[in-house]
Amino acid sequence: MTATVSEGPSTSQVDAIGLRSVSYSYPGCDPFIKGCNLDLPRGSRCLLIGANGAGKTTLLQIVAGKYMVAQDSVRVLGRSPFYDLQLTCSGQLSYLGTSWRKDVAFAGYGVPLQGDISAGKMIFGVEGVDPLRRARLVEMLDIDLYQRITTMSDGQKRRVQICMGLLKPYEVLLLDEITVDLDVLGRLRLLDFFKQESEERGATIMYATHIFDGLEGWVTHLAYMEEGRIAKGYPITQVQDAAAAMNGTGKKLLHVVEDWLRVERETRLTRTAAAKAAGQTASTETTVRPQRTPYMPSKHLAFFR
Numbered sequence: 102m103t104a105t106v107s108e109g110p111s112t113s114q115v116d117a118i119g120l121r122s123v124s125y126s127y128p129g130c131d132p133f134i135k136g137c138n139l140d141l142p143r144g145s146r147c148l149l150i151g152a153n154g155a156g157k158t159t160l161l162q163i164v165a166g167k168y169m170v171a172q173d174s175v176r177v178l179g180r181s182p183f184y185d186l187q188l189t190c191s192g193q194l195s196y197l198g199t200s201w202r203k204d205v206a207f208a209g210y211g212v213p214l215q216g217d218i219s220a221g222k223m224i225f226g227v228e229g230v231d232p233l234r235r236a237r238l239v240e241m242l243d244i245d246l247y248q249r250i251t252t253m254s255d256g257q258k259r260r261v262q263i264c265m266g267l268l269k270p271y272e273v274l275l276l277d278e279i280t281v282d283l284d285v286l287g288r289l290r291l292l293d294f295f296k297q298e299s300e301e302r303g304a305t306i307m308y309a310t311h312i313f314d315g316l317e318g319w320v321t322h323l324a325y326m327e328e329g330r331i332a333k334g335y336p337i338t339q340v341q342d343a344a345a346a347m348n349g350t351g352k353k354l355l356h357v358v359e360d361w362l363r364v365e366r367e368t369r370l371t372r373t374a375a376a377k378a379a380g381q382t383a384s385t386e387t388t389v390r391p392q393r394t395p396y397m398p399s400k401h402l403a404f405f406r
């Protein structure tokens with residue numbers, strides 16, 4: 102299913118993210134990501150949703166260039182993220198996930214990740230950063246530059262991780278539920294910042310989350326994943342119930358997605374029960390049970406002879 106069909110692509114007009122029949126198998130496993138299609142224009146803010154295990158993290162990591170897939174199947178700014186390392190090294194493509202050590206290292210910033218250093222030392226260790234942007238991020242995320250990382254709470258560490266990931270003005274940002282540790286105000290301020298970035302600079306955001314607070318009015322596109330596939334992928338205006346949620350005339354987005362998850366779960370349970378029943382019928386019809394030989398201890402054998 103395709104979210105938006107690009108019209109007359111030229112180098113400058115090329116979509117921010119283009120997925121074409123993306124498939125991926127973890128080593129030694131059957132294909133898990135199957136035939137995913139999605140087009141996200143520049144400046145879009147796409148919510149990636151689905152049940153636990155649906156494949157959101159895997160898909161985001163594929164788009165981030167962490168897994169090898171067919172070269173033409175994933176395009177970010179018209180380039181292939183796995184093969185074109187410059188995309189991430191330049192900061193044009195940024196990925197923020199749950200593992201802060203890996204993400205900061207992956208961004209190639211070369212700042213020390215171990216030892217008892219302060220937030221300021223980490224943040225100011227990144228070279229080639231616009232000082233105004235850095236100051237804005239530190240202020241927006243309420244970071245105490247003098248506090249040592251080892252003394253920080255999970256949420257405070259998360260703020261430093263987010264700051265590091267946003268220092269360079271990305272063009273495409275992939276977020277894998279990074280707001281879980283943030284307090285309500287911190288999360289809303291961050292969402293506002295992302296919205297501003299996409300409206301002012303045309304930055305594109307793909308955000309996997311299970312938390313829907315504050316997303317009405319924020320989302321421009323939805324991608325709903327089901328067992329490794331993008332089952333629904335549209336501009337929000339094309340999803341009637343979701344669009345109503347966005348303009349406040351219908352159910353809240355949370356309840357729209359809750360309905361989808363409920364239907365998916367019921368369908369899966371029905372399918373599993375049917376497969377189980379079919380399996381049982383097949384096994385009773387086709388299995389020829391071997392005749393049992395009655396147990397006969399050897400000392401009694403003589404009695405029967």
Ligand SMILES: Nc1ncnc2c1ncn2[C@@H]1O[C@H](COP(=O)(O)OP(=O)(O)OP(=O)(O)O)[C@@H](O)[C@H]1O
Pocket residue numbers: 127128130133151152153154155156157158159160
């Ligand atoms: N390294 C791995 N090797 C094999 N299978 C994996 C690996 N990592 C994830 N999986 C499997 O891939 C499937 C999708 O996992 P993924 O983390 O992408 O789901 P998700 O939608 O992000 O889930 P959640 O909402 O719980 O974070 C799961 O069934 C998971 O067990």
